[in-house]
Amino acid sequence: MNPFELLLVEDDADVRDTTRLILERHGFAVRTAADGTEGYALASACPPALAVVDVSMPGMDGLTLTRRLREELSTPVVLLTARDLNVDVVAGLEAGADDYVVKPFDGAVLVARIRAVLRRAHPGSAEPVRLGDLLIDRDAMTIHRGEEEVQVSATEFRLLMLLLDHRPAVLSRTQILRHVWGDSSWGTGRVVDVNIQRLRAKLGTPAIVTVRGAGYKVVDR
Missing domain, CATH: 3.40.50.2300 (Response regulator)
Structure with missing residues (x-):
């Protein structure tokens, strides 16, 4: 969750x-x-x-x-x-x-x-999370690579945290729509795909993996 x-x-x-x-x-x-x-x-x-x-x-x-x-x-x-x-x-x-x-x-x-x-x-839930060389602060909603802050939108941050909190499980596009946008009927899987692409580009990491026919997951690399 x-x-x-x-x-x-x-x-x-x-x-x-x-x-x-x-x-x-x-x-x-x-x-x-x-x-x-x-x-x-x-x-x-x-x-x-x-x-x-x-x-x-x-x-x-x-x-x-x-x-x-x-x-x-x-x-x-x-x-x-x-x-x-x-x-x-x-x-x-x-x-x-x-x-x-x-x-x-x-x-x-x-x-x-x-x-x-x-x-x-939820003690400990707000502890910074590491993903490769990235440090993610839940409370501050910030992502850092060393001293440099990686700028992402609030939606992209929610998307990243959702995948991190469920790793290594695969989340379907419908599940992601429901949790990030609040309603699985809000849009289509294309909305998820576009935001995943933007997030990958900003993070510069291969950790967000596409599972063909199933959805997305995060792996530690």
Whole structure:
């Protein structure tokens, strides 16, 4: 599993879309749900590294969803709440939330809170990764060859981390589309191929291998 894949559960479509874009710009892969029931189903089918959950939702509310995610799936949760009253904060924490952010929130604050929870929930996951002569820093989203930084886009960085986290397994184009772009119906395998080609050119390494008829994988070379 990509350690930076998040589940965003928010019933307000505008807030949901805006928050998803903020998180994706910071390198996260994001799946979204419009209510607690849908969010629970998505998390059960493919547990995320962390869930960002709105408190006030129709049907299964955020506190109930948080409790189920923590007790049944051990999923870390950051709550989004429109109120910062002590009683609401206490209720959220007692439900198992790891942290909370009050709306309207600053995107940088939300991202910082998420990364802090991820570091606690997945110790060691943010350690720099080596691939040949490249040093990859997850938190900073940087890649260095010696003192020189290799410039890649946020999408290319997510793509690289996905392949690294699954090595030496082969990932299909459909799997890559779902994890990197959030929806396997978003585009075609050509989108994956083009981004792989760009990433290879920027990294200057043969470590990303094409497996004909299957997909891509990373090997240590």
